Amino acid sequence: MSRLDLFNYICDFAEWVSGRQAVTKKDGALRFGILGAANIAPQALIVPARSHAEVLVVAVAARDRKRAEVYAKRHGIPIVHDSYDALINDPSIDCIYNPLPNGLHYEWTLKALKAGKHVLLEKPSVSNAEEARSLFHHPVLQAPNAPVLVEASHYRFHPAWHTLLSLFDPKDVEEVDVRAAIFAGLFSGEDIRFHYELAGGTQMDLGHYTLTALRGVFQAEPVAVTSATPRLIHEGFDQRCDEAMVASYEFPNGGIGRISADLGARGGYWFPWLTSNWPNFTKDMPSWVSIKLREEKHGRLNGLETVSQKTIVMKNFMGPHVWHRIDIIDTTTWRHPDGRVAEEKKNTESKKAYVWPEGSDVETKGEDWWSTYRYQLEEFVNKVKGRKGSGAWVDGEESIKQMEATDRTYEF
Template identity: 70%
Template sequence: MPFVDWLTSFAELGEWMAGRKEVVKKDNALRFGILGAANITPTALTLPARSHAEVLVVAVAARDKKKAEAYAKRYGIPIVHDSYDALINDPSIDCIYNPLPNGLHYHWTLKALKAGKHVLLEKPSVSNAEEARSLFHHPVLQGPNAPILVEASHYRFHPAWSLLLSLFNRENVEYVNAHAAIPAGIFPGDDIRFNYPLAGGTLMDVGHYTLSALRSVYGTEPVAVTSATPRLINQPFDQRCDQAMVATYMFPNSGTGKISADLGARGGYWFPWLTGNWPNLKDSVQVVSVTLKEQMEDVGEEGVIKGTRRQIKLWNFMLPHMWHRIDIVTTTTYRDASGKTVKEEKSTENKKAYKWPEGSGGDIKGEDWWSTYRYQLEEFVNKVKGREGSGVWVDGEESIRQMECTDRTYEKAGMLLRPTSEALE
């Protein structure tokens, strides 16, 4: 079973295990149309929409109409349009979900916005920074009644990510490591993720999450991309696409960071001569590790200085609704006047957050079974409806800066930027 189909089946199983039924829809529910019949759509929209009283998925269109019809039948979608244009111009539709290949994001998102539709746009928002600036600064998004557009960096909407960010002061961050990998064999070399004309490459896929997480932890942009090392997709496939990317960055507070993203992880076991091409399963849990600067304190005992350092690690940051854990490891070191260590203590604390804390109040909602995508959908609807919600959002400037940093990483790696749409305005 392909990986994305497994994710969909897992989501459907989760719905059944939770004993949930479709809620009664409100009269003012937002009506969604879907561009394409992408494998991610059930996980990202169709299934989460079942539990949202203000969301109806009513239409789909795909290049292959038979595929769209099969998708509509499976998920109970009443309308199948003959084309993307027909769906976008359907006056009964309020919102568009765009999970098309990266290289098609700009063109079809802009068309939807011009038609007055709100757009939930899959990550990465577009192919490069030039497209991002054009899209998010476009006049169609200006003014009090402009449509809503958001890049679907879904992990940011989950309470676990907000909890992580609450555990430290950004000015004290010294080093961040963001890692995400998929075992080899799941995505073949001819997968659309490695199609350069459609803005493929691992940095544009799971690499988006690692770079986004790194930037989110620091809360600012790196002053330099200090290194970027790609592993290209193997021949005879498109050599303009990275199958893996490792990159390092320096930030304004002198902190540093590293991302490692891989869509074909291999090896990592004993006897590499035998296991070097085996799919790497042990490193497939996504993790963000934050190391804070050591805090020094004079304890007033014959010149003894106490140093406290914390490392905070969020396991499974991309899919925390399936399972996650935040480990807070505190190391306390006592040093004498000469700097020699006289005693060291270490303690570990664990935290998790599947829903917002009690008493959050206002428009903040959530259940412990909500996925990252369900939390994201909640905030999308809140934004369209003019409600405050949790306050978590990915604004246009954030999406622009993400693509600018992506471009700088590809440049440092000596690779071409992803191509710009001919429809650029």
């Protein structure tokens, strides 16, 4: 079984499950068209739309019409257009989902906006900060009743991420590590993610999540990139693209942040002379965030200085709907005047959040089976319909700042 066959099997199973959760569609449901027969679309839109009463996925267009027809049949999409332009200009379509390669995001998103379509734009929003400023500051978005545009940074719409952010004050953050990895072999060197002309590279893909999470924890922009070390895709492929990126940053409060993103994790086992190229199924997988807060000093007792410190670790921040855990580790240390540790105690509390908590000012609490993409779709519809929603959103200025930080990382 090929990787594509396996992926399609997983998508078919997900759609079968979602079919059991399908709901009756309401009048005035938003009609979506998809640009490209993208592998991410079932997970990001088609499956979540099944359970949303105000979303219909009605059309798709691809460079190859036959491929689009096969895709439409597989996913139950009724309309196949001959071109991206034809789909965008279809008057029956309200919204466009743009999961095209990164280098095509700017052109086709702007065309969709000018055609009056709302756009759910796959991350990263565009190829660089210059394009981001041009897109998100474009006059079409400043006009009255402008269409809605959002970067689909899906994990930021899930209650778990907002639960994490509620547990600390960003000014108290001292150190942050954000890591994510995919085992080697899932993506070949020929994958669209590694085409330089199309704005490929791991920092433009998996690295988007690590860097947005780091910036989200500090709630600030880095004042400096202090290191950035790429591992280029292996020989025989486009070595202008990074297969992995490790970088560190300094933030305005003096805090230090580090990221690691790897789309080809290998090794990490015994006998490295034999196993160094074996796919690594454990390292940094699937994703995690570790937040170390500044120490708090509580004076002296019996000649010992009492110090407390909190560390917060979230496991699987990228896919919390599958499983996640937030550990809050409180450490109390008693030290002698010379700095030696006399005693140390740790207490760990764990949290999970699959729906918005009771008491929060959110009209729709969600369901514990909703994916990050389903929460994202909920907020997109709320924004188009002019509703308050949960408050989870990625505005244009945030997307611009993310691309500026990405550019600085590559420029280091």
